Amino acid sequence: MIYLYGASGHGKVVLEIAEVLGIPIAGLIDANPLIRSLLDYPVTTDLPDDMTAPLILSIGSNRIRKKLAYELKGRCFKSLIHPGANISKRSAIRDGSVIMAGVAVNSGASVGEHCIINTNASVDHDCNIADFVHISPNVALAGDVTIGEGTHVGIGASVIQGINIGKWCTIGAGAVIIRDVPDGATVVGNPGRVIKITETSIK
Secondary structure, rough: OOOEEEOOOHHHHHHHHHHOOOOOEEEEOOOOOOOOOOOOOOEOOOOOOOOEEEEEEOOOOOHHHHHHHHHHHOOOEEOOOOOOEEEEOOEEEEEOOOOOOOOOOOOOOEEEOOEEEEEOEEEEOOEEEEEOOEEEOOOOEEEOOHHHHHHHOOOOOEEEEOOOOOOOOOOOOOOOOEEEEEEOOOEEOOOOOOEEEOOOOOO
């Protein structure tokens, strides 16, 4: 049994992972009262009273997931891993993270809390992915890559081995990252180039 907080597009994918795993959906929650159902499941604005009830933040925005994680501190967050993902027994997936179909996470890799590792992404050996990161579909991370908190790596991006990407960065779709990336940077192109840097603080 699990509750999902977030009933939009990303919520559909998370919901179906739970279905494939045979985990009953105890409830769907969304702050928007206009959302009444998702994939024929009813949606409410009310959280369960039971603080120990398993919960997933099924929301695509990294910043909103972080905000909610702090607001809901003390709740029982769980991870979901699609059975079609290939996850090394020597990797670590922390609470609240969701791993989609076709993902590979190799030996020694670490995925933080409330991350999204999206469809067909590849996370190679000894990568370190911090909390609230989104690795988009078809991203390829070579070995020993570090991704800082809250960073979004866009669809189809590639990162060569040993690269450090900072906190709250945006890596554009299809970018090829061959140099370290500072906190708050937006990077596009091949090879990747920084086009702006923004404030990374978040409450």
